Amino acid sequence: MNCPRCNAEVPEGAKYCPSCGAAVAATEDKPKEVKKAETSTGLEPNIAALLSYILGWITGIIFVIVEQKNKFVRFHAWQSIITFGVLTIAQAILGWIPGAGVPLSAIIGTLAFILWVVLLIEAGTGKVWKVPWAGDLAEKQVGGLK
Numbered sequence: 594m595n596c597p598r599c600n601a602e603v604p605e606g607a608k609y610c611p612s613c614g615a616a617v618a619a620t621e622d623k624p625k626e627v628k629k630a631e632t633s634t635g636l637e638p639n640i641a642a643l644l645s646y647i648l649g650w651i652t653g654i655i656f657v658i659v660e661q662k663n664k665f666v667r668f669h670a671w672q673s674i675i676t677f678g679v680l681t682i683a684q685a686i687l688g689w690i691p692g693a694g695v696p697l698s699a700i701i702g703t704l705a706f707i708l709w710v711v712l713l714i715e716a717g718t719g720k721v722w723k724v725p726w727a728g729d730l731a732e733k734q735v736g737g738l739k
Contacts, residue, residue, distance in 0.1 A: 599615065632660060633659060633662045642668075642716035643713055649709070653671065653678075665719075673712070680708075
């Protein structure tokens with residue numbers, strides 16, 4: 594930031610110019626307005642991202658089809674499809690193993706529920722939390738998040 598009187602460099606957050614002593618408006622007192630990215634659905638991005646996890650891979654597919662504008666929402670939709678699709682298939686296959694299948698399937702179901710809750714919270718608060726492996730694939734599907 595520069596001094597309005599002498600055009601000297603003023604440190605961030607300073608109230609007075611170090612060169613001429615003129616009062617400088619502090620920029621930290623004025624909150625910056627952040628324009629939220631638009632979504633195809635008309636929902637807030639964090640709400641749309643949260644909804645893409647509600648029914649696991651099913652709502653993920655719905656949001657991949659419906660949402661065309663927002664990469665944040667599309668990332669969460671793809672991550673939902675990949676994560677919960679793989680977990681659903683693994684649970685179904687393990688359920689057929691005699692003896693150990695039912696307990697293993699129950700363990701995967703419990704872990705999937707915990708992961709589901711974490712992903713709902715992270716998406717709902719507007720954060721990108723990448724599930725290992727699935728998050729990287731989801732990011733590739735949307736062409737990067739930046």
